[in-house]
Amino acid sequence: MESSIPIWLVELLIFLFGALLSAVICRILCRSRKTRKKNMELRQEREIIFDFIHNIGEVFANAEEINIESLLKRILFFATKTGKSASGVIYLYNEDRTRLFARAVSGIFPPLYDVEQVHTEQLLAKSQHLETLVKTRPVDNGEGLIGTSAAVGSGIVIEDAELDARVPVYHDAFLRIHSLLIVPMRFGNEVLGVIALANRTDGQPFTAGNLNLLQAMADQASVPVHYAGLKADLDRKRQLDRDMQTAQQIQMSLLPLELPESEGVRIAASNLPAFNIGGDYYDVIQIDSEHLGIAIADVSGKGIGGAMMMAVCQGVLRARAPQEQSPARMLSELNRVLSANLAEDMFITMLYMVFNTRTRELKFARAGHERPLLKRPGAKSSEALDAAGIAIGLADEKIFDSAIQDASVQLSSGDVVVIYTDGVTEALNDKNEEWGSDRLLQAIDDKSASGVDELIQTVRTRLARHIGAQPQYDDITLLALKVD
Numbered sequence: 001m002e003s004s005i006p007i008w009l010v011e012l013l014i015f016l017f018g019a020l021l022s023a024v025i026c027r028i029l030c031r032s033r034k035t036r037k038k039n040m041e042l043r044q045e046r047e048i049i050f051d052f053i054h055n056i057g058e059v060f061a062n063a064e065e066i067n068i069e070s071l072l073k074r075i076l077f078f079a080t081k082t083g084k085s086a087s088g089v090i091y092l093y094n095e096d097r098t099r100l101f102a103r104a105v106s107g108i109f110p111p112l113y114d115v116e117q118v119h120t121e122q123l124l125a126k127s128q129h130l131e132t133l134v135k136t137r138p139v140d141n142g143e144g145l146i147g148t149s150a151a152v153g154s155g156i157v158i159e160d161a162e163l164d165a166r167v168p169v170y171h172d173a174f175l176r177i178h179s180l181l182i183v184p185m186r187f188g189n190e191v192l193g194v195i196a197l198a199n200r201t202d203g204q205p206f207t208a209g210n211l212n213l214l215q216a217m218a219d220q221a222s223v224p225v226h227y228a229g230l231k232a233d234l235d236r237k238r239q240l241d242r243d244m245q246t247a248q249q250i251q252m253s254l255l256p257l258e259l260p261e262s263e264g265v266r267i268a269a270s271n272l273p274a275f276n277i278g279g280d281y282y283d284v285i286q287i288d289s290e291h292l293g294i295a296i297a298d299v300s301g302k303g304i305g306g307a308m309m310m311a312v313c314q315g316v317l318r319a320r321a322p323q324e325q326s327p328a329r330m331l332s333e334l335n336r337v338l339s340a341n342l343a344e345d346m347f348i349t350m351l352y353m354v355f356n357t358r359t360r361e362l363k364f365a366r367a368g369h370e371r372p373l374l375k376r377p378g379a380k381s382s383e384a385l386d387a388a389g390i391a392i393g394l395a396d397e398k399i400f401d402s403a404i405q406d407a408s409v410q411l412s413s414g415d416v417v418v419i420y421t422d423g424v425t426e427a428l429n430d431k432n433e434e435w436g437s438d439r440l441l442q443a444i445d446d447k448s449a450s451g452v453d454e455l456i457q458t459v460r461t462r463l464a465r466h467i468g469a470q471p472q473y474d475d476i477t478l479l480a481l482k483v484d
Helices: 007-061 068-082 120-125 129-136 144-152 208-254 303-320 327-338 397-403 436-450 452-467
Strands: 085-093 099-106 156-158 180-187 190-200 265-272 280-286 291-299 348-356 361-367 373-375 407-410 416-420 476-483
Touching (some): 068 085, 068 099, 068 190, 068 208, 085 180, 099 129, 099 144, 144 156, 144 180, 144 190, 156 208, 180 208, 190 208, 208 303, 265 280, 280 303, 280 476, 291 303, 291 476, 303 327, 303 348, 327 348, 327 361, 327 397, 416 452, 452 476
Antiparallel strands (some): 085 099, 085 190, 156 180, 180 190, 265 476, 280 291, 291 348, 373 416, 416 476
16 A cells, blocks of 8 residues: 655645745845845944044144134034934043033033023023033033043943933933943043933944944044144143233333432342243332432232233333322322232232432332341341331222331441342242342342442342252342442
8 A cells, every 4th residue: 555645744844845945035134134234334334434534634634723622523523423323522621630521512412410400491492501501510520420431531331321320310302311322532541531422313222332433433533632732732832922922021121221320329230030021120210309219019920911010000100209209108009000900819019219319318118028128337237127018909098008108217328228029039949949038138248338230240140059050930130229
């Protein structure tokens, strides 16, 4: 008896084989489509990266025209494009590296801090309000997700932000954070700032692959950011150098080219500005045939601001000197004119003296300045002459006027009076040691009988020997008067 396979079984096997073959083919086609899609995404990412590198190259090609703000916007554009992000922000450290400030914002980036300050009605009424909130709220180093990424120097990827307590919760749909990606911008071992992206446009969460790609771009972007910062510093230095050169020219024009000669008295002076930038001022004014006005001052601010204040000071002093022979009232007038125009962190110490060449009386007043030194012939050492007063710009007119007082001393033949700024006694050597008042007094005692020119030269020589090659941070100004 022959065995035979039922036809229905054969048909079933053929059907099952066809179904299996169709499933295999569908799976292969599906996998092929996924592979093509993946390859397309990789090509797109590669094109973006190449485009990014090309743009970075253009930045270096135009190094003289690097603008940090436009550079950051360009970097953020490629970062959001690569990460398929709806919004992003770039934070950079401030100069002392204690805080991070948002320097570029793209899209609607929800603030990661101070949620209670974000009001929907304000956002709808003013499109820039949200960006302003982000840019005006600095982040302390180590604070929150941004500060932590910068402090640690590693990236953070949060796939589901709603499950992470570190991410703020917004009830408005357009502010809600679904996924977050944060990477540091590293230049060598230094972190310059942070790039943060929020929410992918395709609704998918950020992945470790997105983190690695963005980190590579951030590190690459840190190179032009670093050099753009150096260029900005260089530009500031060049501007400062120009300002300082202008200030030096102003200061040198204020100092007298020649000191007036008056019968019965000899005067010599010296000024050595620190770093070629002056904050000191001195002047000798021939008030009338019998009176000399002698001034020395030190402004706390350097540069153009300090030089301009000294210019105003000289103008008032020379204009008022013929009408005012009281040093205290002269300084009160200067305080009234100058204090209204001085910056909050600026003040002026000043000593003003009026010498009567006929009677040899010396009147003086001190606005917080170093006391004048008097060396009489035969005296063992110099004595400091005192008078009450406070610096110009530190108090209002009423307080200043009540504090400032005239003092006077009767001089005789051979007496020497030395006035100076604190740059003389505080001049430093390479061991950070000050020259000191004792060395100044010793120089005066040694050379007071030799004449004012030799006295000034001796002080300068001994100062130079003490200072050596050490740069000085304050001006060195000295004036000596000797009665014949």
